[in-house]
Amino acid sequence: MSRRWRPLVALVPALLTVGLLPAAAGASAAGPACEGQRLRVPGAERLISHCLADLTTAGLPLDLTSEVDYAQLQAKDAVNPSHVPGIQLDGYFPDTSATNTHHGWNHDSQFVIRLPEHWNGGLVVAGPPGTRRQYANDKIISDQVLARGFAYAATDKGNTGDELYKDGDEPGDAIMEWHMRVAQLTVAAKQVAAKHYGKAPTRTYAAGLSAAGYLVRWQLEHFPQLYTGGIDWNGLLLTRDAPNLLTNLPPALRAYPRLVKGEPGAAEALHAEGYPEGTEKLWKSHYYGLWDSLQRTIREELDPDYDGATQGGTPFCHEGTGAGCDTDYDYASRPAAVHDAVERVSLTGRISRPLITLQGTFDVLLPITRTGDVYDKMVNDAGRGDLHRYYRIENGTHTDGFYDLVPDVVRPMQPCFTAAFDDLVAWTTKGVTPPPSHTVPRSSDTTISGCTL
Incomplete structure (x- = not known):
């Protein structure tokens, strides 16, 4: 059996049976604000529920959403819909990692499920962009689809934060868990909706931005039976061969400091690597806030041997530092085992749903x-x-x-x-x-x- 597929094959029985599993003994089925609402999320180890006058960010109490998670994902003057009454379920599935500290649970594989009072028969499932948590899409996706009558479910992908690479034993394990957790929540959310509304969703959509856009593509390639279709927004790309995330970022990390020093040809180098003319005002914020951290996090997850015993690389190391410096990272020259690890989490384009x-x-x-x-x-x-x-x-x-x-x-x-x-x-x-x-x-x-x- 291909090394690439062993983890997924091992998880298939769990995905097929999770809808049949009861919530774990001792799980809280309803909070005090939702007395009498005894919904259970199949396979959940912990669960709390609330009946709310508004499931959107305009009305949610801060412990049931998170401004930190969705900060800077939406333009500040955007106007979101509101006044969608319904039930919110928060909980987590069994997991061994603890990077998600929300609710004071210190437990990964947290999820949120929102069930609007006026349901149109549909369900939207999402993962968070980047290293964020389950509430990251609350403004850009949840508010929008709830106002249209859809139920909504989101997962933290099973690991969060800039040290997600510590989750798992082999390169790519943390990312592979992302896919399983989205599928797991999709199955469970369908069961919850069927129990609550008296009928199963007639249509289910995967949606996501950035890393979550990548998850949408993967779900439609590998678990199309769970979905009616999907929408991905600025999805990241991983493939065994260039271009991929690990080939895009190092050239930018090398060229931008040259630009700051006024070296000739630096801007042209960035343009040649796909950073378009007209975007120059964005480069500084991306260099300091995104390029370096994303490169080191994903590279550590897929190629941990590059920097030896160091975990997560050296922030903003100077060009020419050599081995172990992500600024000098050259994916093409890395061993076949690294390319195999990337292939394990790579997309194929073989979608089977719209x-x-x-x-x-x-x-x-x-x-x-x-x-x-x-x-x-x-x-x-x-x-x-x-x-x-x-x-x-x-x-x-x-x-x-x-x-x-x-x-x-x-x-x-x-x-x-x-x-x-x-x-x-x-x-x-x-x-x-x-x-x-x-x-x-x-x-x-x-x-x-x-x-x-």
Whole structure:
């Protein structure tokens, strides 16, 4: 049996039976605010529930959402829907890692499930972007879909924070757990919805931004039977061969300090690596806040031997430091075992359910020519192009929080996400074919509310 597939094969029985398992003995089935509501989440080790007048971020108490988790993912002036009454379930599945400290539980594989009072029969499941936790999508996804009548479920992916690579025994184990936890929650949330509403969801969608966009693609490639379709927003790309995340970031880590020093050719080097002209105002914030930390975290997870006994690399090490410095990392020269580890978590493009992909042309964390464009080609090469719509959002960047920093440079992508989600629903329920894949131009309207695909 291929090393790549052993972990997934071992988890299949759990995924197939989790819907039949009762909640663990001693799990709290209802909090004091929801007395009499005795819902159980199959397979959960711990569970609390609340009946709420509003499940959106406008009305949630802070212990049932987290501003830290969704900070800077949405433009500050975005207007979100509110007043969606229903039930919120918070809990966790059995796990051995403890990076998620929310609720004081110090336990990973935490989840949230929201069941609106006025349900349309659908379910949306999401993982968080980056190293965030289960509440990261509360503004950009949860609020939007709850207002449309969908139930919503989100997981912390089974490990969180910049040291997620400590979870697991082999390279790639932490990332492989992400996939299992999304599938596990999808199965469980369907069971909860069926119990609560008296019928199972008629349609289930996977949705996500960045790392969670990658999870959407994986789910539709490997567990399509669980979903009606998916929508991924600036999804990261992992493949055995270049380009992939580990080939995109080191050139930027080398070129930006040269730019700061005024060395000739530095800006041109960044442009050549896919960081477009016009995005220069974004480079400093990405260098200090994203490029270095993401490179070291993912590299440590997939290639821990590169820096020997050091864990997580050396922050902002100088070019020319040599072995162990992520600025000098050269994926192509790494041993075959490293490429095998990356292949284990790689995408194939072989989706089996409808997928809409959105990517900003000004994404300078995951440059579009190295990520979205490549995945679109992978899907077409796999013969699945009829299931895919790919919208390149002109001047969109990785997260909408950057719109507040440079509104003259980028546009918010949130309106395009909600428009695409509605198109996905119409596509999969009414047979209304979405517009062909294309680049969505930035209109003269620079508000944060409009997008027509």
